Amino acid sequence: METSPKIQREVIECCKAGDEKAFAEIVLHYQKRVFNIAYRMLGNMEEAKDLAQEVFLTVFESVKDLREEFKFGAWLTQITLNHCRNRWKYLKRRQYFNSDSFEESMEGEDGDMPSSVAHPSDNPEALYEKKMIQQFIQKGLLKLKEDQRELIVLRDLQGFSYEEIGRLFRLPEGTIKSKLHRARMDLKEILERSAH
Amino acid sequence: MECEKVRDQFSFLLEKELDPLEEKIVREHLVSCPECQRDLEQFDKILHWLHCADPVEVPDGFLSEMLEKMEGQKRKAPMSEREKWGWFDKALSLKLPIQAVAMVAVVFLVLYITKMMPIQIPSITKNVEQAKPPRSEAKKIEPEIVSKEMKKEKVPEQIPLAVDRLKQIEKDKPIILEEEKEEKKLDGGVVSKAQPSEPGIVGKVVVARERVPLASKPPQEIILKVSDQGKILSQLNELVKQFGGEIITSEKNALLASLPVSTFSEFEKDVARLTSFEKGDKIFPRKSALESSSAEQGVKRREIEEKGKESARPVTKREDRIVVRIVLLEE
Numbered sequence: 001m002e003t004s005p006k007i008q009r010e011v012i013e014c015c016k017a018g019d020e021k022a023f024a025e026i027v028l029h030y031q032k033r034v035f036n037i038a039y040r041m042l043g044n045m046e047e048a049k050d051l052a053q054e055v056f057l058t059v060f061e062s063v064k065d066l067r068e069e070f071k072f073g074a075w076l077t078q079i080t081l082n083h084c085r086n087r088w089k090y091l092k093r094r095q096y097f098n099s100d101s102f103e104e105s106m107e108g109e110d111g112d113m114p115s116s117v118a119h120p121s122d123n124p125e126a127l128y129e130k131k132m133i134q135q136f137i138q139k140g141l142l143k144l145k146e147d148q149r150e151l152i153v154l155r156d157l158q159g160f161s162y163e164e165i166g167r168l169f170r171l172p173e174g175t176i177k178s179k180l181h182r183a184r185m186d187l188k189e190i191l192e193r194s195a196h
Numbered sequence: 197m198e199c200e201k202v203r204d205q206f207s208f209l210l211e212k213e214l215d216p217l218e219e220k221i222v223r224e225h226l227v228s229c230p231e232c233q234r235d236l237e238q239f240d241k242i243l244h245w246l247h248c249a250d251p252v253e254v255p256d257g258f259l260s261e262m263l264e265k266m267e268g269q270k271r272k273a274p275m276s277e278r279e280k281w282g283w284f285d286k287a288l289s290l291k292l293p294i295q296a297v298a299m300v301a302v303v304f305l306v307l308y309i310t311k312m313m314p315i316q317i318p319s320i321t322k323n324v325e326q327a328k329p330p331r332s333e334a335k336k337i338e339p340e341i342v343s344k345e346m347k348k349e350k351v352p353e354q355i356p357l358a359v360d361r362l363k364q365i366e367k368d369k370p371i372i373l374e375e376e377k378e379e380k381k382l383d384g385g386v387v388s389k390a391q392p393s394e395p396g397i398v399g400k401v402v403v404a405r406e407r408v409p410l411a412s413k414p415p416q417e418i419i420l421k422v423s424d425q426g427k428i429l430s431q432l433n434e435l436v437k438q439f440g441g442e443i444i445t446s447e448k449n450a451l452l453a454s455l456p457v458s459t460f461s462e463f464e465k466d467v468a469r470l471t472s473f474e475k476g477d478k479i480f481p482r483k484s485a486l487e488s489s490s491a492e493q494g495v496k497r498r499e500i501e502e503k504g505k506e507s508a509r510p511v512t513k514r515e516d517r518i519v520v521r522i523v524l525l526e527e
Contacts, residue, residue, distance in 0.1 A: 020263070027259050035254045049255050053262040060266065137245055156246035181207035188235075188242050 012069045015060070023060050030073075031056070033158065034080050040153040041084040042091070043142045051087050055080050077160075078168060081150060088146060140191045148183035155180055199225075199232050206239045415452070415519040418464070420471050425449055425524045431470055432522060439463040444519065451522040460518045467522070 007029050014022030034055050039048035058079055066075055141149050154160040154168070162173040169176065202225045208214045209222055226233050422428045425448065432451055436443055439462060441455035455463050 020266075024259060024263070027262065031254050031258055032251060035258070036251045039252045045252070045255065048252075049258065052254075053258070053265060056262055057266060057269065133245055134249055137242075137249060152246065156243065157249055157251075177207065177213075181204065184207060184239065184243065185203070188239055191242060192238065 007072065009069045012063065012066070012072050016064045016066070023056075026059070027056050030076055034076065037077070037080050037153055037158060038084060040138070040141060040157055041081075041149060042087060043138050047087065047091070051083050052080075055083050058083070074164065074167060077154075081168070084150075085146065136191065136194075140187050140194065143190045143194075144183060144187055148179070148186060151176065151180045151183050152187065156184075199229060202226065202229070202232050203235060206236055209236075210240055210243060415521045416460075418467060418520060418522045419525060420467070420522060421525045422471060423526070425526065428470065428524055432467065435463060435466055435470065439466075441517075449524045449526075451524075452519065453522070454517045454519045457516045457518055460520070463520075 007026060011022045011025050015026055031052065035048055035052040038051040038055070039045060042048055042051065055076070059076060066072065141152065144152070151165065154165050155162070160168075162176050165180075166173045166176050171179075202222050205214060205218065205222050209219060214222065226236060420428065429446070429448075429451060432453075433443060433446065436451075436453045436455065439455055439459040441453050441459070441463065444452040444454055446452075
């Protein structure tokens, strides 16, 4: 299930007509989802912000071509994923993920696998541990194959249903489930390897 | 059940998507296999971490920054639109001038090719031959004149060059005279009318221009009956120089000189006076006509000297010259 409820059809219609207020409403409604997908896919806040803005600008330019307004959410996610793929390729070509700036942006440290994140509290130590786990996970995600990362981000981090993911990837649900399981097992191996 | 197959069911087991029978088999295996049990625990922990990961907050000013970007793009868009079609406008504005330039280029090309046609060259050569150039120089003059024709347009630009070149020619005159002597020998004593060529094309063209009118006039001939040829010859040499003339050839009993038209009559009178001085009243019939006061002659000489100086100016300002052949006959 999508994290954001669907936006009203009228707003999309107004946006199609070039209404900037309607567009701003759409941005406010979907910015968190788009930004989070971008961040999880790229692992960098600045890149994610830039990419998310690009995504919305693309949306504003091409929303007039969208025929089925009820598919706006899926269409937006598809645009986001396409932008992420392009940006990933671009950054990879520039050796961004091997550079110091990337290491600094992650601010993480390898070490023993964090024991738990199940009991976050106001305790600073617990908060710190939670932050470390987030970075640990993020590093592991970036080591996955791109399609595996997309599946985990959409399903486990963004809460998309198998049906929605199946539609996005144009694959049967069963295939998505198998692929997702394979992705999770690979992530487990990656994290175990980096913990030791 | 094998461990691998059990591990493949972890996601379905944790998401409760296995049917009861399958779930029972997997759980039985997990109880009997501590390794698979540990793997399941790790798997569950990572899944839990993923599900518990807090969404990242969108940076402040995300929307305003994006709207600014959008405004920037809007401002750029009309520019780019203009730029997109700008080349077309430019092409249109350049279309006519390009056509005109192309036409001019074609005309020049046709003229160039026509002038380069071998059929045209004899006619040009014929014109040159009218000036009777020496055979040895004929071939050199041909391309000179052809190039003159071809470069007709460029001549104004080359005038300064030509003047420089003429100055150089002035310096090189002794060399020219030597060459002329040789030509004379080749032509059997006929006065050379086309002048020897210079190394530079432009120089050649200008020299040819200058010398053709000179050569086209038949030489004046003065026959003097004298007793002392050597003395008269030297006096004649001096006179020629005095009147701003040039000795073309000098032989034992003949002298070929070119003189400015304006000073020629004075020169002629002085030559007559010279012979009368040498011979007395008897010999030169024109003596009486040449008699004048010494004061008058002094004034005339000064004038002539001035004219002679003027004649030393660049060739472009020179007046027409007369070629005179003075033959000395022994009395």
